[in-house]
Amino acid sequence: MRLYDRPYLILGATTLIWAGNAIASRLAIGHVSPMVLTTLRWVGTLTLMIAIAGAAFRSEWPVIRAHWKWLAVMGVVGFTGFNALFYISAVYTTAVNIGIIQGSIPVMVLAGAYLVYRTPVTGLQAMGIVVTIAGVALLAARGDLAVLTGLGFNLGDLLMLIACLGYAAYTVALRERPPISPRPFFLGLAIVALISSLPLVGIEIAHGTAQMPDLRGWLIILYVAVLPGFVAQLFFMRGVELIGPGRAGLWVNLVPVWSAVLGPLILGEIFAWYHAVALLLVLGGIAIAESGRR
Template sequence: MRLYDRPYLILAATTLIWAGNAIASRLAIGHVSPMMLTTLRWVGTLSLMIAIAGGAFVREWPQIRAHWKWLAIMGVVGFTGFNALFYLAALYTTAVNIGIIQGSIPVMVLAGAYLVHRTAVTPLQGIGIVVTIVGVALLAARGDIAVLTGLAFNLGDLLMLVACLGYAAYTVALRNRPPISARPFFMALALVALVSSLPLLAAETVHGTALWPDLNGWLIILYVAVLPGFVAQLFFMRGVELIGPGRAGLWVNLVPVWSAILGPLILGEVFAWYHAVALLLVLGGIAIAESGKR
C-alpha cells in the first residue's frame, strides 16, 4: 500500500510538520524577521500551488470571483493573521508553549461552533472546554498564581492565543465555504495571504525591524513554504478524504506532543512541571470533549 493511502501515517506526518513549524519559528530569530518570513512563506507556497492547481483555479475563477469578499476575509484571518502572530509570538515564548497552545484549537472550534451555529454541546464537552482553558491558563501563568492575579502574562503566549482564536474562527466559518474545489480554494486563500501580508512587511520595514534572510533564513523559509504551507495541507486533505473530518481532526492533538518532544530536543528548551500539567490538561480536555460527542 502506498504512503498516500495510509491515513494514520500521513496524519502523524502532518502533525509532526506542524509542530516543526513552531521549531522553525524559533530558529528563525536573528536570521529572518517575522513579517519577512510570513510574506516569503506565502510566495513559496503560492508558487507551488500555481504549479499544481493553476489550471483548476482558472476554470473555477467565476466562482472564486463571485465569493472574493468571503475569501479575502478568510485568507486574512486564517492564513495571514495566524501565521504573522505565530511567527511574532516566537520572539517572546518557547516552541513548547506555542505547540501546547496550538493544541487547544479543537476545543476553541467546539466552543465557536456553539456560539455561532448553536451546535449542541454536551455536558462532557463543556467540561472538556473548561479543562482545556485551565491548561492554557496554567501554561500562560508559567505555574505561578501571582501571574494570573497580576495579569503579567508572557506576550508571546498571548499573541499565540489570539492567533489560535483567529484560526478557530476561520475553521468555524469553513462551514459556509463556497462551492469551490479544495485546491483552487486553497490557492485563492494563499493568494490573499500573500497580498495581505505585504502591508505588514511594509510596516516592519518602516519600523526598521525588517531582516532580509541569510542562508539559514532561506532554509527556514524553504521548510515553512514547502512542508507546513504545502505538503501538510495536501496530507491533511488526503487524511480527511480517507477517514473523514471528525477522525482526522483528532490528530491535531498530536501537535503539542510533538512540540513537547522537539522543543527540548532541538532547541534545548526547558520542559518544566507546568508544561507537563498543561499538556495533560489540554489533551485531557480534548479527550473529554471528544468522548462527549453526539
C-alpha cells in the same frame, strides 16, 4: 499499499510538520524577521500551489470571483493573521508553549460552533472546554498564581492565544465555504495571504526592524513554505478524504505532543512541571470533549 493511501502515517507526518513549524519559528530569530518570513513563506507556497492547482483555479474562477469578499476575509484571518502572530509570538515564548497553545484549537472550534451556530454541546464537551482553558491558563501563567491574579502574562503566549482564536474562527466559518474544490480554494486563500502580508512587511521595513534572510533564514523559509505551507495541507486533505474530517481532526491533538518533544530535543528548551500539567490538561480536555461528541 502506497504511503498516500495510509491515513495514519499521513496524519502523523502532518502533525509532526506542524510542530516543526514552531521549531522553525524559533530558529528563525536573528536570521529573518517575522513579517519577512511570513511574506516569503506565502511566495513559496503560492508558487507550488499555482503549479498544481492553477488550471483548476482558472476553470472555477467564476465561482471564486463571486465569493472573493468571503475568501479575502478568510485568507486574512486564517492564513495571514495566524501566521504573522505565530511567528511574532516565537520571539517571546518557547516552541513548547506555542505547540501546547496550538493544541487548544479543537476545543475553541467546539465553543465557536456553539456560539455561532448553536451546535449542541454536551456536558462532557463543556467540561472538556473548561479543562483545556485551565491548561492554557496554567501555561500562560507559567505555573504561578500571582501571574494570573496580576495579569502578567508572557506576550508571546498571549499573541499565540489570539492567533489560535483567529484560526478557530476561520475553521468555524468554513461551514459557509462556497462550492469551490479544495485545491483551488486553498490557492485562492494563498493569494489573499500573500497580498495581505505585504502591508505587514512594509510596516516592519518602516520601523527599521525588517531583516532579510541569511542562509539559515532561507533554509527556514524553504521549510515553512514547502512542508507546513504545502505538503501538510495536501496531507491533511488526503487524510480527511480517507477517514473523514471528524477522525482526521483528532490528529491535531498530536501537535503539542510533538512540540513538547522537539522543543527540548532541538532547541534545548526547558520542559518544566507546568508544561507537563498543561499538556495533560489540554489533551485531557480534548479527550473529554471528544468523548461527548454526538
